[in-house]
Amino acid sequence: MTTDQHPVPTTPTTPTAPPPPTARAVLAAKVLLAAFGLALLTDLGSLVAEAETGHRIAKPLLMPLIAAFVVVRGGPRLLVAALLFGWGGDVFLLSGADWAFLVGMGSFAVGHLCYLALFAAVRGAAAPPRWTAPVYGTALVVLVVLLWPGLPAELRVPVAGYAALLTVMARQSTALGLLAGLGGALFLVSDLIIATGIAGWPQLPEPDFWIMLIYSAGQLLLAIGVLGVLGTSGRNAATGAPGR
Template identity: 60%
Template sequence: MTPAPGPAPARERAARLLLAAFVLVTAVDLVALLAGAHAPHTVAKPLLMPLLAGYVAVRRGPRLLIAALLFGWGGDVLLLLHADVAFLAGMGSFAAGHVCYLVLFKRHGTARARGRLLAAAYGVALVTTVALLWPDLPADMRGPVAGYSLLLTAMAYGSSRLGRTAGWGGALFLLSDTLIATGVADWPQLPRPDFWVMLTYLAAQYLLARGALGALGAPSAPAAAYGERNPSLT
């Protein structure tokens, strides 16, 4: 008689299912954005971060990482409302997620060999971006955008303390939110700008999660399968 599988195999199956669901919903969301289909995007977007947070939880990832992803979920939902108040609230939710990431990096990260050079590069990027956007931003958005940009840049820089994978995640998060800021400033946009925002954002959150799990020693066996299914996010 074959013994019943223990908790470890059950957890492994649950993790694989959650990651597969995240990949599937990611594909649905991105295809919907490319097709200009609003309804599937509205359904898919709120599912993404809870699925990724669930995967991290099953993998016994740190609570700060789970909290960061769920604050990202709050921002995702609020930005669906397309109102100024909701946009500011969403920015606040993402900012809370960045604080969680920063604490996580400080607790578990290590100093990088090229820390000063990387800090200088991010500093130049921050000052240049805010200076260029400032004249075109609505007056009531300038302060919040500048403050959020400072926090976001600090998170992107700090992510490298968990290794290259998380570092790329932080950089992509910065790129994604910069694309949003150019839209707020009414700059010319790429075709289907929401697609590029979501592509870079989802890649960022996945890489941050994967990098943190790897750096903290949490098992992440399904990562290879995920990379084969969706190489654009690896």
């Protein structure tokens, strides 16, 4: 229904760039990044010292701190959602139960779907570099074939499906530039270490330390990479900025 004075537009408006951050927002973002760094150091130190309590306290703080940083920076809701689904996966994986592992993997998978929707909205008509298709595709096939015999029978199909989704996310992240592409690759590597552990492959010393370091760096680089693209392309309206 329309009026003569104010007809309803039939085409979407052009996305506009976010307003410059205020001094308070800049300070808050720096504080949140510092808090994230402190929580990560606490978590990594707890893993090395085998202090389970410290790990259980620090690990669940990591993704919410990055998500809060994104909100302060005026980032998109889909990015916040992806990080919070990652937080859900982190929390469930603190349990050693098989059901918790599957639920945690499902939470991460939803986060990857949020990332894919976000990348599509941010990059517009752009596409990942052509070389990424054969590289990521070959890596997925080789790794699934090699891991398959060592995985528990009930986990083979879920892990293979999750690996395919994660690989697609990592490849698509390369369309947003170096930082986001590196973040997607690190996310893939961290989960690969987990999968090799489940399959009974030899592990690096302190594998949980490396998993958390690489995973946390990957998520942070994905967030910073997306925010950097939005700050220069002015497409945050396409993905929706968080509201209060």
